Amino acid sequence: MNISTMPITDLKVEEPFSTLFPVGEDTLEGIRTDMESNGYDDAFPIIVWEEKGIVVDGHTRFTAALAVGLEQVPVLIRNFENEDDAILYAFHLQRNRRNLADEDILRCLHVLDSIDDAREGADGEKRTRREKIKERASELGTSESKIDKAKKVMEHADDSIREAVETGEKSINQAFNEMQEMRRESGELKGRATSSLACGARYSKTxxxxxxxxxxxxDEGWEQVSIEKALLDIETLKNIVEG
Incomplete structure (x- = not known):
């Protein structure tokens, strides 16, 4: 890597890069304290988009450097053909260095789907929903089931439910179940509510x-159970199945 130094005032912080992975307060405080005592660790330069001077990766370190009053910071300058390529680069760096929380997954899913939709429209190649879910699950390091639920939350949940996931107040699974219940109450969905475990799996287990x-x-003997009671219980089960 060809790392150089750059005046911190020459760097620009802009969306969507600044909000792709929000700066965590605890992490920021830890880096700020270390930077105040030991200076900036050159092993972790700020990634800068050469043509635009925008911080692509390293927003926490950038914020900490500002807080301690550093005038120069180590940077790694990179070229990107367009904003989408820069976003994907930043995403892959973050994904490789952290376990994504549900709020990260929802936010990244929105960004990646937006990029994917634009490119799909440009090249005309169409993929099925299942193919996209499988690809996203692999990219984000999570299950296809979670990606499917996250997509449905993005598509059908109201703003309050989506915002609860984005702020970490609710998990994707909690938001999905709440959204589905609201859709049932409104008549948009038919059928009874289910838990996060699929009905088929619950039935087989039970x-x-x-x-x-x-x-x-x-095997121990039926002496204490009458045939009449057993048949009555079977009839009760039959009524449950028939609804």
Whole structure:
């Protein structure tokens, strides 16, 4: 890497780079304290878009350097063809150095989908929703189920629910379940509410336990259970299944 120094006043901080991964207060305070005692660690330069002088990566270090009054900071200058390429570069750096929280996943998903939609429209190549979900899950290091739920929250949830995820107040799963319940109440969705565990999986697990226990009772003898009661209980289960 060809690292040089640059006056901090020559650097510009702009969206979307400044909000892609918000500066955490605890992390900022730790870096600021260390920087105040030991100076700026040259091993972690600020990444700058050469043509525009914009900070692409290193916003926490930039903010800490400002706070301690540094006039010069180490920078790594890079060329990017366009803003989308610069955003993707910043995203991959952050993804490789941290475990993404749900608020990070939702924010990155929005940015990556916007870039993807623009490029897809330009080259005319269309992919299915499932293909996109699989790709995003791989990029963000999470499950396809979480990406699917996150996308549905982005598409159908109201502003308050989305903002609760973006601020870390709710998980993607909590937001998804709340959104689905609201959609059911409004009549937009039909059917009963379910938990985060799929109904099919819950049914198989419950049935397996029931069969295991009934088999144990049978092996120990049915003397304390009348045939009439057993048949009545089976009829109750039948009524539950039939709704």
């Amino acid at each position: 049935l397996g336990k029931l069969i295991e226990e009934l088999t144990r009772i049978r």
